[in-house]
Amino acid sequence: MDFGPFLLLAVMEGLVGAAVLALTASGLSLVFGVLRVVNVAHGEFFMLGAVAAWFVSQWVPGPPALAFAVALVACPLLVAGLAALADRLVLKRLAYEPEATIIATIGLLYILQQAALTLYGPEARPVPPPFEARLQLPWFGWSGYKLFVIGAAGAVLAGLWLLLARSRIGLVMRATQIDRETATAFGIDVDRVYAGTFALGAALAAIAAVLIVPIQQAHYLMGGDPLLLSFIVVVIGGLGSLRGTLVAALLIGVSDGVISTFFEPTLAKILATLLVALVLVFRPQGLFGARA
Amino acid sequence: MRMLALHLAVLAGVAALQFVLPAYHHTNAARILVLATYAIGFNIAFGYTGLLSLGHALFFAGGMYATGLLVDQGGWQPWAALLAGPAAGGVLAAGVGLLALRTAGPAFMIVTLMFAQAFHLAILYWGRFTGGDEGFTLSGAARRLGPFDLADPATRYGAAFLLFAAAMLGCLALVRSRTGRVLIAVRENEERTRMLGYDPFRAKLLALVLSGLLSGAAGATYGLMFGYVGGSFAAIQYSILPLIWVLLGGAGTVLGPLLGTALLFYLIDWASSVTTASQFVVGAVLILLVLFAPRGLLGLLRERGLRSLP
Numbered sequence: 001m002d003f004g005p006f007l008l009l010a011v012m013e014g015l016v017g018a019a020v021l022a023l024t025a026s027g028l029s030l031v032f033g034v035l036r037v038v039n040v041a042h043g044e045f046f047m048l049g050a051v052a053a054w055f056v057s058q059w060v061p062g063p064p065a066l067a068f069a070v071a072l073v074a075c076p077l078l079v080a081g082l083a084a085l086a087d088r089l090v091l092k093r094l095a096y097e098p099e100a101t102i103i104a105t106i107g108l109l110y111i112l113q114q115a116a117l118t119l120y121g122p123e124a125r126p127v128p129p130p131f132e133a134r135l136q137l138p139w140f141g142w143s144g145y146k147l148f149v150i151g152a153a154g155a156v157l158a159g160l161w162l163l164l165a166r167s168r169i170g171l172v173m174r175a176t177q178i179d180r181e182t183a184t185a186f187g188i189d190v191d192r193v194y195a196g197t198f199a200l201g202a203a204l205a206a207i208a209a210v211l212i213v214p215i216q217q218a219h220y221l222m223g224g225d226p227l228l229l230s231f232i233v234v235v236i237g238g239l240g241s242l243r244g245t246l247v248a249a250l251l252i253g254v255s256d257g258v259i260s261t262f263f264e265p266t267l268a269k270i271l272a273t274l275l276v277a278l279v280l281v282f283r284p285q286g287l288f289g290a291r292a
Numbered sequence: 293m294r295m296l297a298l299h300l301a302v303l304a305g306v307a308a309l310q311f312v313l314p315a316y317h318h319t320n321a322a323r324i325l326v327l328a329t330y331a332i333g334f335n336i337a338f339g340y341t342g343l344l345s346l347g348h349a350l351f352f353a354g355g356m357y358a359t360g361l362l363v364d365q366g367g368w369q370p371w372a373a374l375l376a377g378p379a380a381g382g383v384l385a386a387g388v389g390l391l392a393l394r395t396a397g398p399a400f401m402i403v404t405l406m407f408a409q410a411f412h413l414a415i416l417y418w419g420r421f422t423g424g425d426e427g428f429t430l431s432g433a434a435r436r437l438g439p440f441d442l443a444d445p446a447t448r449y450g451a452a453f454l455l456f457a458a459a460m461l462g463c464l465a466l467v468r469s470r471t472g473r474v475l476i477a478v479r480e481n482e483e484r485t486r487m488l489g490y491d492p493f494r495a496k497l498l499a500l501v502l503s504g505l506l507s508g509a510a511g512a513t514y515g516l517m518f519g520y521v522g523g524s525f526a527a528i529q530y531s532i533l534p535l536i537w538v539l540l541g542g543a544g545t546v547l548g549p550l551l552g553t554a555l556l557f558y559l560i561d562w563a564s565s566v567t568t569a570s571q572f573v574v575g576a577v578l579i580l581l582v583l584f585a586p587r588g589l590l591g592l593l594r595e596r597g598l599r600s601l602p
Contacts, residue, residue, distance in 0.1 A: 038398050093583055098398045099344050103539070103582045106532055110575030118569055228409070231402065266417045270410050277406040280399050281391045 005139035007258070014257020016146045016215070019153035020208045022249035024226045025233040026160060027204030029245040032234065034177045034197040035096055040105040042205055043227025044112035045083060049075045049206025050127075050218040051120050057127045068130035068214075075210050076203035083202030087195045096194070109223075116220035129214035149211045156207055157246065164242070173197060228273070229256070235276045238286025248286075299464055302547060303457050310449045318445055320561070324554050325452040326514045327537070329459040331549030333381075333506025334534035339543035340467055341499035342479030343393075346401045346531050347408030348507055350388065351381040353526035354411065355508025357422065360521035363434045365421070371437050374512050381508015382501050389500040393493060405531070412526040427522025435516050442517050455513050456550070459506055464546050466502070475499050476544075507534075536574065539581045542590030551589060 028042045053071040060067040086108055094100045133144025164170035176183045176193045184190050205226070216222070233252050237244030252272070259268040279286065306325070313321055330352055337343040358380035363373040392403040415422045422428075435442040442448050466472045477485040478492045478499075485492050515521045524530075533556075534549075541552025556577065564570040585592060 038402070090579055090583065099401070100582050100586065102344075102346075102398065102401055103535065104579050107575040107578030107582070110571045110578070114569045114571040114575065117571075231406075235402065264417065266413055270413045270417060273406045273410040273413065277391070277403045277410070280403050280406075281394050284395065284399060 010258045010261035014254035016149055017257050018250050018253020019150045020212045021229055021253045022246055023153050023208035024205045025230040025245050025249050027201035028230045029234045029242055031201035035194050037101045041108040043223030044109050045079050045202040046205040046209045046226045047223035048079050049209030050213040051116050053210045053213050054125050054127050054218040064128040065130040071210050076206040079206035080199035080203040084195045084199040087198040124217040124219040126217050127213045232272050232276045236279055244286050322449045322452040324557050325456040326510050328550040328553040329456050330507050330510035331534045331537040331553050332459045332463050333503045335538045335549050337499050337503035341475045345404040347404030348534055349526050349530035350408040350411045351385055351504040351507035352511040354384045355381040356511035356515040356521055359512035360515045377512020378505045378509035382505040385501045385504020389497045393496050415523045415526050425523045430519040435519055448517050539588055542588030545590040548590045
């Protein structure tokens with residue numbers, strides 16, 4: 001294959017990664033923005049979504065598309081419920097104190113990972129895609145499902161934007177984010193907003209996982225990479241700024257795809273982690289400057 | 293004075309322990325002593341100065357790899373290489389500190405985490421030298437410090453004890469000195485400390501360098517004692533473990549690190565004998581501690597009476 005088409009393929013693969021990353025990272029960003037909690041267990045919510053999707057694909061009879069549709073609804077709900085529970089039982093009792101919640105979510109990470117290992121096992125298992133389609137380009141063929149992933153992620157993100165910017169729920173969330181006390185004074189149930197936001201953030205990670213699992217296989221350790229990449233995206237986009245997160249996800253996702261195609265993925269990751277550290281030190285508001 | 297006697301008594305007890313322990317627990321105890329040294333190092337930054345780092349594995353593994361690589365591939369004498377361990381830990385801590393201490397709170401945690409992560413990935417990337425994830429074992433000659441052979445259990449326990457005793461007494465001296473009080477003042481109220489004429493940045497950098505030095509010394513000793521240097525020691529797990537040890541024993545106490553390390557070690561040991569889900573224990577302990585005993589066991593003791601516990 002020539003360089004041009006090869007680059008095109010790398011960019012297209014990168015776009016799939018970027019779409020899924022944008023979903024996962026916006027969940028992390030939302031939670032940080034509203035609760036001021038750095039959720040280290042975010043990657044495990046992603047993993048749980050994928051593992052749950054595998055269980056659904058085993059239990060739901062009929063065509064894969066049906067199982068996929070069920071998984072797309074049921075898995076995020078399940079993960080969101082779990083997250084709300086964690087919020088009530090742990091985070092709320094810690095009064096959302098930043099350092100204590102990081103320690104607690106590290107504990108949650110270990111517990112969820114161990115639960116997946118015990119209940120699901122150490123194997124990586126594939127989940128069938130909902131449909132088989134092939135997109136034939138002049139130089140190479142591409143899976144139509146990957147195109148669907150990009151579209152679906154875009155649709156969910158658009159829905160998220162509508163929710164935050166146009167609905168009453170979004171208004172309440174933003175009010176809580178800006179000033180917790182005043183929100184309480186206006187009769188907003190801040191506890192419910194926090195639990196709901198934490199659940200929504202986890203659900204976004206789970207949706208991303210259900211979308212990607214037909215391409216990537218479900219595994220109990222799969223949460224590490226999305227967590228790291230989401231961290232990178234959220235930091236570079238500016239902590240708590242959703243717009244910055246989306247731009248950064250596109251940038252990081254595509255460049256990750258391109259760099260990993262042409263260079264060693266490990267080297268790319270080393271550079272990315274160092275970049276995050278340096279951005280936090282020298283430009284804590286993120287590269288795109290939009291302060292939350 | 294009573295407190296000094298208490299600490300010396302604990303040391304004497306630990307020294308006497310080696311004559312009564314059966315072989316299995318004898319090895320465990322040596323391991324715990326070295327890891328507790330690492331915990332003491334972590335405690336100087338976290339417990340006394342209030343710097344919560346999530347990247348101390350960088351200093352631990354940095355010391356371990358500096359010593360291991362120098363003795364295995366650099367042809368250095370083991371004792372000289374052993375000194376390179378704490379030096380590497382201290383230098384790494386100084387480098388990280390100069391950058392990371394410009395941030396605070398969650399940002400500091402993420403920055404330290406990212407530096408440690410980059411180091412771990414670098415070990416995997418340059419697998420030709422480091423052996424990647426599998427690491428490398430040290431030969432018998434590499435583990436002989438002059439007449440002392442670290443492969444011999446009694447010598448090993450002695451070395452671990454010496455390291456731990458030096459670290460613990462050093463920590464005790466530090467926290468009772470003027471410098472130590474400045475560190476605690478920075479933890480309690482950074483702005484007020486600045487107002488009183490101290491430089492909080494310098495105090496924090498000093499704490500981090502001392503912390504890195506001890507972590508590197510522990511890593512180097514651990515590598516020589518057990519003859520193995522591996523990438524897993526640089527993984528995030530080894531940044532989280534000292535945090536749990538210190539939280540469990542009591543952050544900001546001199547004896548807490550030893551207590552926490554020993555307890556968690558045997559808790560995991562016991563848990564893996566009854567179930568395969570030992571990670572579950574680690575996670576549950578973390579959450580329970582942060583919920584119900586954020587000051588740890590000795591912290592509780594200090595609140596309930598022993599006020600002068602350093």
